[in-house]
Amino acid sequence: MEQINERTQLLNDKEIREDAKYVMYWMQIFKRTHDNHALKFAIEKANELDLPLVVYEGLKFYYPWASDRIHTFILEGVEEKRKEFEKIGATYLFYLQKDDDSPKQTVKKIAEDAALIVTDDFPCFIIPKHNQAIVEKADIPVYAVDSNGIIPMSKFEKEEYAAYTIRPKIKKILDDYLVPFEDVELENKKTNIEVDCPDTKVTSDNIADLVAECDIDHDVKPSPIYHGGTKNGRKRLKKFIEEILPNYDETRNKPEVDGSSRLSSYLHFGFLSALEVALAVKDSDASEDSKEAYLEELIVRRELSYNFTKFNDKYDSLEALPNWVQETMREHVDDEREEIYSLEQLENCETYDELWNATQREMNETGEVHNYVRMLWGKLVIQWTENYEDAFVILEHLNNKYCLDGRNPNSYAGILWCFGKHDRPWMEREIFGKMRYMTSKSTGKKFGSKKYIEWTKSLKDNPKLPDTK
Numbered sequence: 001m002e003q004i005n006e007r008t009q010l011l012n013d014k015e016i017r018e019d020a021k022y023v024m025y026w027m028q029i030f031k032r033t034h035d036n037h038a039l040k041f042a043i044e045k046a047n048e049l050d051l052p053l054v055v056y057e058g059l060k061f062y063y064p065w066a067s068d069r070i071h072t073f074i075l076e077g078v079e080e081k082r083k084e085f086e087k088i089g090a091t092y093l094f095y096l097q098k099d100d101d102s103p104k105q106t107v108k109k110i111a112e113d114a115a116l117i118v119t120d121d122f123p124c125f126i127i128p129k130h131n132q133a134i135v136e137k138a139d140i141p142v143y144a145v146d147s148n149g150i151i152p153m154s155k156f157e158k159e160e161y162a163a164y165t166i167r168p169k170i171k172k173i174l175d176d177y178l179v180p181f182e183d184v185e186l187e188n189k190k191t192n193i194e195v196d197c198p199d200t201k202v203t204s205d206n207i208a209d210l211v212a213e214c215d216i217d218h219d220v221k222p223s224p225i226y227h228g229g230t231k232n233g234r235k236r237l238k239k240f241i242e243e244i245l246p247n248y249d250e251t252r253n254k255p256e257v258d259g260s261s262r263l264s265s266y267l268h269f270g271f272l273s274a275l276e277v278a279l280a281v282k283d284s285d286a287s288e289d290s291k292e293a294y295l296e297e298l299i300v301r302r303e304l305s306y307n308f309t310k311f312n313d314k315y316d317s318l319e320a321l322p323n324w325v326q327e328t329m330r331e332h333v334d335d336e337r338e339e340i341y342s343l344e345q346l347e348n349c350e351t352y353d354e355l356w357n358a359t360q361r362e363m364n365e366t367g368e369v370h371n372y373v374r375m376l377w378g379k380l381v382i383q384w385t386e387n388y389e390d391a392f393v394i395l396e397h398l399n400n401k402y403c404l405d406g407r408n409p410n411s412y413a414g415i416l417w418c419f420g421k422h423d424r425p426w427m428e429r430e431i432f433g434k435m436r437y438m439t440s441k442s443t444g445k446k447f448g449s450k451k452y453i454e455w456t457k458s459l460k461d462n463p464k465l466p467d468t469k
């Protein structure tokens, strides 16, 4: 593995194919045609070799938690990308692999006529394994490009301990990176290269039918509120900048109003880049307090999560927790839990705690949960399960199954934060030991919890976001 530049790694030592027909970009998670360092690198390579570009995006049926909800959100971004790639002059292929009888090994087949492969470098979930697998199969160079955040992940040499350790490092170099993206034009334009791979035509009219034909979890329904794609992401960004950001420093902790950006799903699937969002915030007329509060979340907390999953290969387990948590868990593992709920009870919002039930209901009905109550949601499950491992497994499962922004570095950093990751020891108590403790009673007093609970109950018949005030 060789670091080619601050965003790019060469994952093997193979030679470029001499008689290649194109350069291949395997778009896995940066699902956009703008502000995309991986696409830019692929275009630069195509220009260097005077070859056209083939962009491949596949959606398989067997990734963990595959459902109508996640599939629909991804498919909603396909048609607009096809049009954008027409304009760029690249051949774009989208393949929906519906079930076990559908053609397989498409990446390998497309690679057979490629000079080299460019892939997305995402530090979590199935993507590192995909990249490892293609390196094992490919006889051409494979480059992985990091287009995750504003600061390249390579700028940090090791796992950061907490926000306070990464923040000064980010602040020092942020001005160099918080600048508009410079696009490169593809020189050898060809949009209809014949490639040995099925190409699924996706339009807004056939998404529901396509999803119904896939061998995935049909019980998790598409979100009636959040719709995928860059256009929809930009629509939400515009509303956020114009109507919500001016009061963000006050409204972001009010789950009963539409007071935060609700952009995490667009960021997770790469429909929007963090750079585009950060520049829109920076250039807005909002107060410095609101801008600073927002950029702290979007840059410091988000980059901390990506740094965590990149450098800690135990990121999806309790083993990633610091020593003080390991110690306090050992001391409190046998503490009596007064109430134990099964996964089914939790999933069905059947606890004694109305506020907790509301957070799970928001998740089930919309595909998102507000940050403020998401912390409470995670904390309470720790006291309602037999042990810490069970709590982690349930939280990971519910978060990744129902939330569109799940399966992301923020998912793991967020869930483990509930167990003390990136936090500090607090006053010792039962079950939680020295982990920070939260209760519905005190949390619910800090915002309009009754209004929030009522809103979640109205979602089934009237799925819409609350008002901005």
Ligand SMILES: Cc1cc2nc3c(=O)[nH]c(=O)nc-3n(C[C@H](O)[C@H](O)[C@H](O)COP(=O)(O)OP(=O)(O)OC[C@H]3O[C@@H](n4cnc5c(N)ncnc54)[C@H](O)[C@@H]3O)c2cc1C
Residues within 6 Å of the ligand: 252, 260, 261, 262, 263, 264, 265, 267, 268, 294, 297, 298, 299, 301, 302, 305, 369, 370, 371, 372, 374, 375, 377, 378, 399, 403, 405, 406, 407, 408, 410, 411, 412, 413, 414, 415, 417, 418
């Ligand atoms: C138990 C738990 C689970 C979580 N799971 C996820 C998850 O699966 N996916 C996810 O993106 N976030 C997760 N978070 C972090 C946070 O709750 C969400 O990012 C936030 O709710 C998204 O809403 P928003 O876009 O309106 O946020 P805003 O307040 O508008 O923030 C803007 C952006 O900053 C980033 N951000 C905000 N808060 C955090 C944070 N605490 N850590 C890292 N980045 C942050 C997100 O990309 C977000 O879109 C989790 C937090 C907890 C406590």
